[in-house]
Amino acid sequence: MSPRYDLHSHSTASDGALSPAELVRRAAEQGVDHLALTDHDTLAGLPEAREAARAAGISLVPGLELSVLWGSRELHLLGLWVDPDDDGLRALVAEQMAARERRARTMGERLDKAAGLTGSYDRACELANSAAPGRPFFARLLLDAGKVRNFQHAFDRFLKQGRSAFVKTPWCELGEAVRVIDAAGGRAVLAHPARYGLTRRKLRQLLTDLVDAGGHGLEVATPGLSHDQRALLSECARDFPLAASAGSDFHSPEQHWLELGRLPELPTGARPVWEHTVPA
Ligand code: AMP
Ligand code: MN
Ligand code: MN
Ligand code: MN
Numbered sequence: 363m364s365p366r367y368d369l370h371s372h373s374t375a376s377d378g379a380l381s382p383a384e385l386v387r388r389a390a391e392q393g394v395d396h397l398a399l400t401d402h403d404t405l406a407g408l409p410e411a412r413e414a415a416r417a418a419g420i421s422l423v424p425g426l427e428l429s430v431l432w433g434s435r436e437l438h439l440l441g442l443w444v445d446p447d448d449d450g451l452r453a454l455v456a457e458q459m460a461a462r463e464r465r466a467r468t469m470g471e472r473l474d475k476a477a478g479l480t481g482s483y484d485r486a487c488e489l490a491n492s493a494a495p496g497r498p499f500f501a502r503l504l505l506d507a508g509k510v511r512n513f514q515h516a517f518d519r520f521l522k523q524g525r526s527a528f529v530k531t532p533w534c535e536l537g538e539a540v541r542v543i544d545a546a547g548g549r550a551v552l553a554h555p556a557r558y559g560l561t562r563r564k565l566r567q568l569l570t571d572l573v574d575a576g577g578h579g580l581e582v583a584t585p586g587l588s589h590d591q592r593a594l595l596s597e598c599a600r601d602f603p604l605a606a607s608a609g610s611d612f613h614s615p616e617q618h619w620l621e622l623g624r625l626p627e628l629p630t631g632a633r634p635v636w637e638h639t640v641p642a
Contacts, residue, residue, distance in 0.1 A: 365395035365396060366394050366395050366396070366623050367395070367396045367435070367608050367623075367625075367634075367636055368389060368393070368394045368396070368397050368398070368494060368608065368609055368610050368612070368622050368623045368625065368636065369396070369397075369398040369423060369425070369440070369551075369581075369607050369608060369609040369636075370398060370400050370425075370427070370440060370553065370581065370584075370607075370609025370611045370612075371389070371398065371399055371400060371609070371610060371611070371612040371613075371622060372385075372386060372400070372401055372402070372414055372427075372611070372612065372613045373385045373400040373401055373407040373411065373416075374407070374408030374491070374593060375399075375404050375406040375449060376401035376402040376403070376404055376407075376427075376496060377402060377490070377496045377498040377499070377613060378401070378613050378614060379613060379615065380614070380615070381407075381410065381457070382399060382407035382408070382410040382411035382413070382414060383410050383413070383414035384535040385397075385399065385411065385414075385622075386411050386414035386415050386418055386420065386422065386616075387414060388446055388622055389418075389622045389623060390415075390418035390419070390420045391418065391607045392621060392622045392623045392624070393623055394420060394622055394623035395420055395421060396420070396421045396423055396636065397413045397415065397420060397421070397422060397622070397623075398421065398423035398424075398425040398440075398442050398609065399412075399423075399424070399425060399441070399633070400425040400426055400427040400440050400441075400553075400609070401426060401427065402427050402429065402496055403426065403427070403429055403455060403458035403459060403462060404426060404455060404459065405424070405444075405446045405451070405452070405455055406425055406500075406599075408422075408424050408446050409446075410548070412424070413494035421519065422477045422586060423442055424441055424443065424444070424446050425441055425442045425444060425548070426438060426440070426441050426444065426455070426623070427440050427441075427537050427553055428440075428441060428458065428533075428534060428543075429458065429531070429533045429534075430533050430534050430535065430539045431532075431533045431534070431536065432535075432536045432568060432571065433536050435523075435558065436523065436531070436533065436569075437536065437552070437553075437558060437572075438552075438553035438554065438641065439465060439536065439539050439540070439550055439551070439552060439553065439577075440550070440552075440553050440607070440609070441539075441542075441543035441546065441548040441549070441550060441551075442548055442549045442551055442607070442635065443547065443549055444543060444547060444548030445546045445547045445548070446523075446577060448545065448546035448547070450542050450545050450546060450602045451542055451543070451545075451546040451548075454539070454542045457491075457534070458533065458534065460475075461531050461532055461533065462496070462531075463493050463494040464531075465494075465529045465531045466486065466487075466493075466494050466495050466496075466500075467483050468529045469482070469483070469497070469500055469521075469527050469528075469529050470482035470483025470484075470500070471483070471528040472502060472526060472529070473503070473504070473520065473527045475617060476526040476527055477504060477507070477520060477527070477620050478509075478519060479503060479504070479507055479509070479511045482500060482503055483495075485503055486500050486502075486503060487558070489502055489503070489514060492510070492595060495513070495537060498613075499515075499522075500516070501513050501516035501517060501521060501572060502517055502528070502568070504516040504519075506519060509608035517522055526616075527577040536571065536572070536575060537571070537574075537575040540572070540575040540576050540577050541575070541576065543545075544576055544626040548588070549578035549605075549635060550570070550572075550575075550577045550578050550605045551577070551578055551579040551580060551581060551605075551635060552569070552572055552577065552579070552580040552581065553581055553609075553611070554581055554584055554611060555568075555569075555580050555581065555582075555595060555597065555598070556584075556587055556591040556594070558585065560595060563596070569598055569602045569604065569625065570602075572604070573602055573603055574605060577604065577605045578604065578605055578635065579605035579606060579607050579635040580595070580598060580599065580602075580604050580606065580607065580628060581606075581608070581609055581635055582595040582596065582598075582599050582606045582607075582608070582628060582629060582632060583606065583607070583608035583625045583627065583628050584608070584610070584611065584625070584626075584628045585611075585619070585620040585624065585625065585626075586619065586620065587626070592629075593614070595629075595630070596629035599628075599629055599631075599632040599633075600629070600631055604627065605632075605633045605635040605637065606628045606632035606633060606634060606635060607635040608625045608626075608628060608635075609620055609625070610612070610623065610624065610632075611631055
């Protein structure tokens with residue numbers, strides 16, 4: 363049987379529910395051979411994950427998921443097989459984290475006003491065990507206070523781009539992020555291309571820019587794609603000189619509709635992003 367890859371997952375180092383070690387153990391139980399831990403703008407979970415992977419006998423792909431700007435849009439770029447000790451990457455992560463902290467403080471102020479909460483920032487910090495809590499923690503506060511019907515509603519009503527508590531953030535620009543990942547020995551892969559609400563034309567423009575910047579691939583095997591989305595991503599993997607990646611974007615066992623390593627096949631003819639890598 364060919365090895366099973368899951369190259370996109372989250373731990374408590376960002377907005378995941380499982381510690382890095384718990385995540386790795388779950389991946390091993392699910393038959394994953396190569397797991398990438400890709401927390402948002404942080405490398406902090408990697409040492410624990412590496413230890414756990416050694417104990418569980420699977421391979422840990424060191425990674426992260428960078429928030430980047432493409433024009434005025436916020437996108438997510440995975441860095442896979444990065445060297446976590448690379449100075450340039452560590453400097454970028456420090457900048458992103460500082461931006462995250464400022465953003466979280468502003469988001470808290472806005473939610474206190476717009477949703478009538480109190481101390482949102484401090485409470486989100488407690489939930490996240492971090493000074494730079496991401497939006498899912500604010501969504502949790504809104505849900506617990508009965509201000510929204512469900513998690514998704516928190517994003518639709520307050521947190522997503524265009525809503526009152528969305529904070530425009532000076533993330534690293536796409537091309538710069540690709541260069542930093544590349545210099546850290548990694549491969550830059552566009553995360554969940556179908557989730558940005560881009561038209562086919564816009565998506566192709568984005569992939570052209572990604573290729574020009576030296577990007578390596580795009581995620582095509584992800585759970586929950588419609589037939590049309592799958593067809594579009596297969597077309598892109600064929601038409602652009604980009605490799606195809608596979609990742610669940612696992613955050614929590616409560617997402618009962620997805621599981622680590624449970625992914626569709628790569629489209630025929632696509633070049634896997636893990637080709638020409640020697641498993642660690
Ligand atoms: P942040 O890193 O703070 O920008 O938060 C981004 C994270 O929030 C994503 O990785 C998802 O976990 C979650 N998220 C973003 N948009 C949505 C949405 N529309 N519905 C539910 N969760 C979302
Ligand atoms: Mn997330
Ligand atoms: Mn993402
Ligand atoms: Mn993710």
